[in-house]
Amino acid sequence: MAKDLRVIIVGAGFGGLCAAIECKTRGMNPIIIETYPTSSKYGDIIDFFPNGGRIIEAWDNGNVGRELMRTGINKGDKFQYFKYDGTLIYEEPWVLKPHHYWKQYAGHRGNMHYIVKSYAERLGVELLFGESVNQYVDGERPGVITESGKKIFGDVVVAADGPRSKARQQLLGLADKKVNSGYAIFRAYFKITDAHRKNPYLAEFCDPNVDHTKMWTAKDYHMIIYTWNKGQDIGWVITHKDTEDIGESWSFPGKLEDAIACIHEGKFERKLLEVVKATPPEVLVDYKLVWRDPIPTWLSPSGRSVVIGDAAHCHLPTSAQGGSQALEDGVVLAMCLDKAKGDVPLALKVFERIRFHRSHVTHMSSISMRDTYHNVDWDGDDLKKHPEMMNLPRFNWVIEHDAVANVEKHFDRIANDVRTNRPGTLEELAVPAEGDYSLEMRVDPTGNVIPRDVKL
Template structure:
């Protein structure tokens, strides 16, 4: 058995080295805590495709000293072009260009692998101990501790489970396994270089500079984005799906099935799917926002997808995990080493209602886009209000998770002290 630190600083174990876990490691280390970040991967590979961060999370990256590194690998697109399924432009949304003036910080769009590498590197640079190849065997929420495959037990002052939708840490919090739900939808996803499209007039406009394009149709919506001067391309297409998630969540994508699904769509969008490589069919797993994020002991909490998985249409899953991370770190810093239960319960109080409402945006956004058209004729039969932009989640871009804690700590912590004392 071992402790991860011997000083008076708070000793933190974070399980899961993804976007949320790495962000939490950075935020806690910047508050002077001793942090150990565990991940079951033997090597952190640049997996995934494009991912976006709204201004609500990019402002945190700016404060933490990461923003410039992330901006260096981000899209320079200034607008999002929304198109009908046949290619007709519905609107051009300028939020990407105007976000800095409106919210103080520009959003970020790029490859998940590049961002993840930057986050992990900054975590290590801030003194975080990174241990790879560590699949957690079990949690002991009472100490709290985690047991590694070697039999080693790591004990800390607080354990944060940032281990995703399949989170074993959630069982330590809830006391039972909370099975995920298939959302009824899946996403065909692909990412690669644009070499194979060079000289093709149908897609030339996507290659000239970074761009973001969105197509909407009956029961379908898709994106094509390019980054790094149009040299890398990402394509996604959300579609209805009835797969059994017990068999797995990710499958090789069937190109012919995709092309049949969009056979009479915009020829440019079709051409992308005719040529793009590395297609996967990702089943969208969902569960409502958990109403408990903290163990009975008050020493283990869940973060990000482990507590509240977001659908891609929210464009906020990663950003909300980063906000969770910022909130946890600040609550722990304010409560101190001997009041971890107060800190974690305050984290839940600060985040729960906000996240629950934000999570719902992914559902309402998808349903809005998917139900504008007559299913038979494909004619648009409902009005679409784009006066505030194409994404409903823009309403979240002005949020400041750290400011919420700073402004509300005295009131929330005092109320919780009374409640915890009465238990």
């Protein structure tokens, strides 16, 4: 029975935490093993859009969502899009539709992580922090061996171990083919001080009444500045070209002079320079964006271990979907384990077929979006006719998706396909990533932007 399942989850990012919470609420017995000793303070801003936020909103009668809301960006405010010189191109509400209000969260990743982890603790999820998994063991009774020699075995192993996943190599036998995406991001988050409030160029970011979310776009660059808690916190990111490969870390120190050089090269307006100059040097992170192609399967040979979240589909930040897709994985996985009533290989196969194409398309869209931002024809007719091409893509088929309803819709049919060995490749058997593509700009399943005049 699913209720007795011992679920071993590696990694307490949002994917691992969500899987644990959703398994626990269905009566399973999850344990999370996490390298960091405590809830991570690392990271700056992270967004959850309504497809991910609706999963959080279902937790503890909405109380987890309300806690996130209190620490995050006020969503009554606008999202504005500018040309590098400060010309306003387009603006839209942060929350596009009223029914998204309680399903959309943005704020400091560390704070949000702490809130979600605390909820897992309250539910009684077993947490083993400060312990790294060294070895995955696949088989009828899969498990892990930690650096300190602990052997933890159970019914299913869920590797939510992020972009540098060891599981991909050890469980799936895939060589770690990380490729420098050709881009990196400088990122920073800090408290606004009285000294900042005296700088006239920073006035709007110190606004005690309104939170600001603004994006500026230039050839080969884009910069986003967020303020939250009404003029008390500020975060910014600049995406820029970079060919150096130093691995991946959220805490690699960046150099302010390099970030300042980006501002000059992008010909960005003066206030952006002032924001970068106001940044305490020790909080600047230089994060090299490593790209990984979609992988052919997420399941181990025994069918009892699976990779989820960024380990399965490492989204670049321009997709704005990395966190939400990890949450979708978590809830879909728990539902499949529950519905398969103890048949773990069946559950994992159905999980993979439900999630494969959808996450693949959002994964690939991060590249096409970045290229759109970096190659705007500022004088062309396209931009005049469609200034919304500058916006953060929030396609209806992505953000209106209800992962829970989707499992209810597809589980029985796909489980039947698995049980009857329906022939076909994973691409053929998986649920298509279809939606109502009702926004103007959209990507095809290989991640290419589809011109507006092409009817799907």
